[in-house]
Amino acid sequence: MSPRSLKVEFGKCRLNSTAPTTQNRMPPQLTPVSVSSLAADERICPICREEFGVGTSGETVKTQCNHIFDRNCIQQWFSVGNSTCPICRQDLRQVEEGGDYLDRIQMPDDLRDQIRAIDEAYERQSHELRERSNLRFRETLEEYRRNALLGHIRALELQQARAEEVGGDSDNDESGDDAGEWEEYEPNPPSSPVNYPSHRQPAPPRSRNREQRVVTLPDAIYRAEFNYRRALAELEDIDRRIALQRQRYTDSIDQHHQSERRILNTFTEFATAAQSNDRNAIDSALATQESVTPFLNHAYAVSQQEVLRLEGLMRDRSGLWDGFTRAREVFAVERQRFMDGVRERVRERERRR
Incomplete structure (x- = not known):
């Protein structure tokens, strides 16, 4: 007996007179x-x-x-x-009209409880996933804003310190020597948009119009890094949801297989009862046959629904992957451009010494 033929019988399942219809x-x-x-x-x-x-x-x-x-x-x-x-x-x-539709369908109590448990578990897990996704996104956004602010504050402090140092030592500019130090900056890894001094070297000769050597991150690299982080967070979230949905699909397939096995077992009992000519045994076997049919139909419908959800998540991931790839490529270009600029400033400093 195929699931499609059983689906027709499930449509004939009796409802109470108060059951909602399409018109309701x-x-x-x-x-x-x-x-x-x-x-x-x-x-x-x-x-x-x-x-x-x-x-x-x-x-x-x-x-x-x-x-x-x-x-x-x-x-x-x-x-x-x-x-x-x-x-x-x-x-x-x-x-x-009010009422739970499960209460209006005549089915075994264990089947009704199992359906409710599946629905409640899915709703609870979906809510938890959404909450974790929103929290991760807010944390990423706050981290980006905090690091950006720290980077700008650090750059302003260094610029002010340089200006004060140049003004205080203006009388010694012709000597070409001073006891101060200057800090060379290099780009940090993508996980930290704030630059900190990597090492110190003796200061080069000063001049009144000396170029400021404070390197700050351009807005382009800030935006590229933020978009890269956000795209990665979205991709991680959809992958976790796909893993959860794949497990749900696997569980629904197991339930489907068990219901198919139950159909075969109950039919064997029915065939034995039919050969016994025992009216009570035949009636009991017929009732059992009717009770397991809706269970199989539901298990088949649930498995089809779960695979559709999984396919939908995979389609969503395809779109997110395209956005993630673009964000990663833009970040790679901006990072390389920034690193090249830092290297060029270092070479320029070496030529002036």
């Missing part, structure tokens, strides 16, 4: 949200990846599951037949 389903409720009330890392639509309130974007709205979308994007998502949230896959259609 209402369109999803979308609540307008103020963009200013959102955190900086929440102002990007998960569907179009555009910032809310910029360009041709529509009104910012929130679903019942508290996910934020551009109204145009989410309505287009619903217009093609989808009824679930693009992120957590929760059914967003409103039920006119």
Whole structure:
């Protein structure tokens, strides 16, 4: 018996008279949200990846599951037949009458509990992943701002110190000698955008119009590094979600295989009961056959749903990988340009000595 044929039987599963039908389903409720009330890392639509309130974007709205979308994007998502949230896959259609749909379907209690446990575990894990992703992004952003500020403060302090030192020693400029020291700067690794003195050397002869030797990081390398860090954080997050989803898919396949095995075992019991001509045994075996059929249909549907989610994450990763590659290439170019500039300044200093 194939899952497709069993799916037809599952559609005939009896419902109570109060069960919601297609006519009882209402369109999803979308609540307008103020963009200013959102955190900086929440102002990007998960569907179009555009910032809310910029360009041709529509009104910012929130679903019942508290996910934020551009109204145009989410309505287009619903217009093609989808009824679930693009992120957590929760059914967003409103039920006119209250009640859990699982309570309205006649199925074994252990199957109903298992379905609820799967849904609750997925919702909990999805929420934890989103929270960790938002936290990592905020930490990366704060680290970038902190390091950038420290770098600029350090450069200003050194420039001021140089100016005061030049003014105080102006009477000794013709001697070509002084007891001070000057600091040579080299670019640090990408993990630290702030430059600190690498080593000290005896100061070269001074002059009134001596060129300042404080090397500061250009804005281009700051932006390139920040974009590189952000792209890497997004790629790490999607890879963790893919690993989790792959495990969920594996678990759903195991459940599917177990339900297929249960169909075979119960059919063997049914065939034995049919040969015994025992009415009670036959009725019991028939009831068992009917109870395991919905379980197989559900296990098959869950496995199909999990593989679709996995495919969706893989498509998302493909787009993130392209952005990560571009960010890495830009950072490599800016880093090389900065390093070449530092080397050229060092050679120029050596020629002047």
